[in-house]
Amino acid sequence: MPADHDRAYPRPIHPLHAVLLAGTVPLFLGALLSDWAYSSSYEIQWKNFASWLIVGGLVLAGFALLAALIGLVRGRSGRRRIIYVLLLLAAFLLGFVNALVHGKDAWASMPEALILSAIVTALVLAATWLGFSTLRAGVTP
Template identity: 55%
Template structure:
């Protein structure tokens, strides 16, 4: 029984692949810096702040594009049916990239013409970058992994107690 619990508890928990995690690390700080520079432009009206934002958004789109490609490959390479978390991650990452691309076009306009929509669009893209990083770095199949860790801890408790029976079924039987 102990061997079955240990075997059930040792399945691979699938976090992001390392290259995917590296690419996912780019959009969040770059889009955040773009939002800060948009806010600086809104406060000072110095045109150079919109140039900073344009470059930061372009760099965030490059990193986000590679993260999107990695997410799509990860979704297609799953041997079982993809779960909702992977699909939601891909959708949030796609929407973040598309809105970031629209934000890049907004920044391509004249600096004085960008301000009302620029700040709100940058804030929305930054929020989506935060959500995609949260979903991506939290890993996939977390519920199953938590259940398997519970089984592993139960197996270790059984092994350390020296008892050959499952403590959950022993508590159900009335004592004689």
């Protein structure tokens, strides 16, 4: 098999990596919507929903980040892949800070929690888009 074949057709994203990466989007988006609902209604249960959704998003983002780092260590690096890993890392770290902010008293976490949830959701959306566009088969890095 020619060496050019490997460069023209990179390995596709592993199915487990794809599930973990795609699963972060609805969890962090749900946390953003729950924070927005809490800021509109002052119903504490919305903040509790957001806290649990953030924890679930952090678990999936952590495993997706681990899979992305393994991919980098195995020699599949490129500028877009490094940006993907950095976006995922930033989303994970800010998501962790967001989880700590959600640990505050109910109204004491606002508007910080809502702003952090919006930023984390945007980062996760960008990382997911970049991850799927970079890691799929047939795309040159």
